[in-house]
Amino acid sequence: MRRQVLSLLVxxxxxxxxxxxxxxxxxxxxxxxxxxxxxxxPRYTRITIVASGDKQILEQIEKQLAKLEDVVDIKKLxxxxxxxxxxxxxxIRAKDTExxxxxxxxxxxxxxxxxxxxxSMVIELTGRQExxxxxxxxxxxxxxxxxxxxxxxxxSRGTSDVKFFDESGCLVEGWNEVDx
Numbered sequence: 001m002r003r004q005v006l007s008l009l010v011x012x013x014x015x016x017x018x019x020x021x022x023x024x025x026x027x028x029x030x031x032x033x034x035x036x037x038x039x040x041x042p043r044y045t046r047i048t049i050v051a052s053g054d055k056q057i058l059e060q061i062e063k064q065l066a067k068l069e070d071v072v073d074i075k076k077l078x079x080x081x082x083x084x085x086x087x088x089x090x091x092i093r094a095k096d097t098e099x100x101x102x103x104x105x106x107x108x109x110x111x112x113x114x115x116x117x118x119x120s121m122v123i124e125l126t127g128r129q130e131x132x133x134x135x136x137x138x139x140x141x142x143x144x145x146x147x148x149x150x151x152x153x154x155x156s157r158g159t160s161d162v163k164f165f166d167e168s169g170c171l172v173e174g175w176n177e178v179d180x
Contacts, residue, residue, distance in 0.1 A: 003032065004058045005077040005084060005154060008047040009163070011070040012038060020047060020071075023064055029057065033086075033151035043169070044072065048084075048153045073163055077154045084154030087126045089114070090136070093143040094121045102142065109135045120145060 010016050017036055024031050033050035051061050065071055077084060094102055095118075102121060106113060111125035125135055129152065136144075156162075164172045 001052050001054065002058060003050060003052050004061075005082070005152060006049045006051065006062065006065070007075045007077050007082075007154060007156070008049065008065060008071055009039070009073040010045050010047055010068075011072060011169075012043055012045045013070055016045065016070045017047065019068055020049070020065065023068065024051075024061075027060075027064065029053065029061055035151040035153045037153075041165070043165075046153075048077075048151070050152050072165070072169075075156055075161060077156060081158075082154050082156045084128065084152050085126055086129055086132055086152050087124070087150040088132050088136075089146075089148045090123045090125070090139065090144060091115075091146040092121055092123070092139060093119060093145055095119060098142070102139075105135070105138050111135070 008020070010020070017034075021031065021034065023029075029051060030053075031049060032052055034047070036045055036047040038044070039046050051058065053061070062074060062076075065074055092102065099116070099121060102123070103113060106123050106125070109125055109127070109131065111123050113121055114124045115122035125132060132149075136147075166172050
């Protein structure tokens with residue numbers, strides 16, 4: 001089993017996320033992570049999907065996604081040529097005497113304490129999944145009351161595969177070529 005991170009650029013139409021998740025459920029594919037948000041151009045939404053399967057299944061997922069009408073572009077986000085991140089919020093039970101050690105670990109991981117009450121703390125942490133898992137491992141001595149994860153989001157590095165579209169939605173060719 002391999003994991004593949006796919007970054008989809010889709011038209012920002014009602015029901016687009018339903019169409020994409022429906023494709024996965026109809027075909028019996030599993031979604032490990034799904035995150036989406038509008039891009040700098042409000043006509044488009046970026047969806048990041050993490051799926052697992054053998055090589056054939058992952059290729060089939062990509063082909064099926066490419067057939068969807070609202071899908072404008074699909075990129076595989078490979079580890080060396082992309083940047084991926086996830087956000088977690090963790091609420092733990094922490095009394096006065098337990099807060100300083102939690103703050104120390106949170107600082108080491110460049111996290112933030114975003115809420116403190118007399119018996120709990122909420123921690124915000126962003127990073128690669130491995131970093132987040134390591135942080136959660138260090139919290140094992142504390143009672144985790146609630147945990148929320150955004151799922152992975154990411155972009156490819158550099159400009160070579162960036163695509164721009166004009167007002168009518170047509171691909172603008174040669175926008176990133178350097179004049180000699």
